[in-house]
Amino acid sequence: MIDLRLLREDPERVRASQRSRGEDVDLVDALLSADERRRASGTRFDELRAEQKQLGRQVAAAKGEEKAALLARTKELAAEVKAADAAQGEAKEEAERLQRALANLIDPAAPVGGxxxxxxxxxxxxxxxxxxxxxxxxxxxxxxxxxxxxxxxxxxxxxxxxxxxxxxxxxxxxxxxxxxxxxxxxxxxxxxxxxxxxxxxxxxxxxxxxxxxxxxxxxxxxxxxxxxxxxxxxxxxxxxxxxxxxxxxxxxxxxxxxxxxxxxxxxxxxxxxxxxxxxxxxxxxxxxxxxxxxxxxxxxxxxxxxxxxxxxxxxxxxxxxxxxxxxxxxxxxxxxxxxxxxxxxxxxxxxxxxxxxxxxxxxxxxxxxxxxxxxxxxxxxxxxxxxxxxxxxxxxxxxxxxxxxxxxxxxxxxxxxxxxxxxxxx
RNA sequence: GGAGGCGUCGCCUAGUCCGGUCUAUGGCGCCGCACUGCUAAUGCGGUUUGGGCUUUACCGUCCAUCGAGGGUUCAAAUCCCUCCGCCUCCGCCA
Incomplete structure (x- = not known):
């Protein structure tokens, strides 16, 4: 796999490498956008999960009616967390699949051609x-x-x-x-x-x-x-x-x-x-x-x-x-x-x-x-x-x-x- | 192939039965600082890894990570299932 940070900073270098190998150049941009989606879905999951954990601590401390009210809220949140987790999982998998499909960066000193x-x-x-x-x-x-x-x-x-x-x-x-x-x-x-x-x-x-x-x-x-x-x-x-x-x-x-x-x-x-x-x-x-x-x-x-x-x-x-x-x-x-x-x-x-x-x-x-x-x-x-x-x-x-x-x-x-x-x- | 046991952040280890500040205990090792003729000892602090946000780094913060993956639940190291690995015994075998 290549470095994703390098890919984000200098995608043209990665495209050039693929071109020189005679391989799929579009893969580079597919990976870039998959990486974008991966980060966005990850951020959403992290936020929801942070909220869930915080509420969970309140539930543990609460008693009686207060607890029942909290549970009603957390139940709803749990469904959202689950959905966000699944979305994150898919985005991650797709990004990694593309990242693995990409060949190594060519050394610029290597001769170009077949x-x-x-x-x-x-x-x-x-x-x-x-x-x-x-x-x-x-x-x-x-x-x-x-x-x-x-x-x-x-x-x-x-x-x-x-x-x-x-x-x-x-x-x-x-x-x-x-x-x-x-x-x-x-x-x-x-x-x-x-x-x-x-x-x-x-x-x-x-x-x-x-x-x-x-x-x-x-x-x-x-x-x-x-x-x-x-x-x-x-x-x-x-x-x-x-x-x-x-x-x-x-x-x-x-x-x-x-x-x-x-x-x-x-x-x-x-x-x-x-x-x-x-x-x-x-x-x-x-x-x-x-x-x-x-x-x-x-x-x-x-x-x-x-x-x-x-x-x-x-x-x-x-x-x-x-x-x-x-x-x-x-x-x-x-x-x-x-x-x-x-x-x-x-x-x-x-x-x-x-x-x-x-x-x-x-x-x-x-x-x-x-x-x-x-x-x-x-x-x-x-x-x-x-x-x-x-x-x-x-x-x-x-x-x-x-x-x-x-x-x-x-x-x-x-x-x-x-x-x-x-x-x-x- | 059969039966049983086990897998915790470098190594060892507590926690798992009975789910909730576990935000994972303690020791060893390692790093920094202090003290100290030097070393040792001692004290204090730090020490998994990955990802995100903060435009990089620093700092900070959030999330994930207790062999792997799934499930139950508001909540899982802890309960359930599958898989992987290690150990013991039985069977078979170079």
Missing amino acids: EEDFVTLEEIGTPRDFAAEGFEPRDHVELGQLLGAIDTERGAKVAGARSYYLTGPGALLELALVNMAMAQATAVGFTPMITPALVRPAAMDGTGFLGQAAENVYYLADDDRYLVGTSEVPLAAYHMDEILDAERLPLRYAGFSSCFRREAGTYGKDTRGIIRVHQFEKVEMFVFTTPEDAEAEHRRLLQWEKDFLNALELPYRVIDVASGDLGASAARKFDIEAWVPTQGKYREVTSTSNTTEYQARRLSIRMRDGEGVRPLATLNGTLVAVPRVIVALLENHQRADGSVVLPEALRPFLGGRSVLEPVAAR
């Missing part, structure tokens, strides 16, 4: 020239089969499309990547967390995933629970309804969980392999900090993501995502895309968003400092989304014989192993 209008901030590393090396690179599905690391066929048999098994070295590779990510995160002060993957509606809604993104969320109707698409959800909601001492900030958590995505509306996209799947594991960084520190922390999250990919010796680029392609919670977002040789393209492997005070307001997470009590800022960033990193590792580090060289930094997490070799088919 999905294609991102700005490339930097390119790190150089994609290998396989032609010069004299062989055609295999894609990760083929490599995964050769190495006995990925089984997409049986994944589909058992769990349907976009499902897979990580087998043998593939399974170990996941564990190694997760351990390496956790080691890096804890070294710079993150608290490792293993989070619930199944959450209540308040957590899902509070993080902003039940808006436009709702169609990609698995919902268990019998239990009124959601499967999270990222541990950002349980990590953000971890401090729901709390007031944190500003001196404790920043609070940094590295969450590990399975992630579930329906991938609705992506039929035909990335149907081969494990780039787009319904279930995967991920280590996510999540930070609670002051609004003043949020922008600097966003840069730090990006740097930690780069550190990780650098250690894996992968070529990648960093993009500044354009306004129209931001999630509802994000004011600004940087994605890192790793080079995928067989596609001749950079593909998203991490994403870090500054959600400013947006999620904190929805989840009622505040901080107490010298200024008093006010919302804090939250930020998130991927450290490792396992399948996509496996894709990049296999394809970028493959050799002509189908073996894959493991980057130095990963070897200690694989018992010192330096190469994955093809195995006989099973």
Whole structure:
């Protein structure tokens, strides 16, 4: 949610943000007038209620006829109070509904435009020239089969499309990547967390995933629970309804969980392999900090993501995502895309968003400092989304014989192993 | 799944049976002031959160807030219902 005071003082800024996102601008004025109605109905209720309380005290002290006379008056007033209360409730609900529907204010520094209008901030590393090396690179599905690391066929048999098994070295590779990510995160002060993957509606809604993104969320109707698409959800909601001492900030958590995505509306996209799947594991960084520190922390999250990919010796680029392609919670977002040789393209492997005070307001997470009590800022960033990193590792580090060289930094997490070799088919 | 107990403004706690200055008690912690070579101790005052009005802030004031939501009543922390959470026991189970 955005700050209503800011909305009242500078509605044009909010309209501009909506426009830049390509979202409904009328929502802003609908919210403004709903807020007006909310305050008016609240004032009326408060006045009636004050009168009722005052009379109530008189009733308590009165006796006999005097009391009977008072009761006649208070009875009438009670009906008015009840009506005013209902009106206030409706106005409040409507205002909050609209307030929740409004996306976060765009950071003015974010590029304006749609999905294609991102700005490339930097390119790190150089994609290998396989032609010069004299062989055609295999894609990760083929490599995964050769190495006995990925089984997409049986994944589909058992769990349907976009499902897979990580087998043998593939399974170990996941564990190694997760351990390496956790080691890096804890070294710079993150608290490792293993989070619930199944959450209540308040957590899902509070993080902003039940808006436009709702169609990609698995919902268990019998239990009124959601499967999270990222541990950002349980990590953000971890401090729901709390007031944190500003001196404790920043609070940094590295969450590990399975992630579930329906991938609705992506039929035909990335149907081969494990780039787009319904279930995967991920280590996510999540930070609670002051609004003043949020922008600097966003840069730090990006740097930690780069550190990780650098250690894996992968070529990648960093993009500044354009306004129209931001999630509802994000004011600004940087994605890192790793080079995928067989596609001749950079593909998203991490994403870090500054959600400013947006999620904190929805989840009622505040901080107490010298200024008093006010919302804090939250930020998130991927450290490792396992399948996509496996894709990049296999394809970028493959050799002509189908073996894959493991980057130095990963070897200690694989018992010192330096190469994955093809195995006989099973 | 079954039976029972519990949920009070940071923490602990009084109040709930029997509705009415509860405008929520006391302690701890914390903040301010006083006293004091320093510290400690002591004394006094303050200390939930949100919303409205006062054009912002300060100050002041009103309303809401006793796990959440509804109901009964002139009036609900207190009575009734539903839900959520925690604890104990039984059953089942990785």
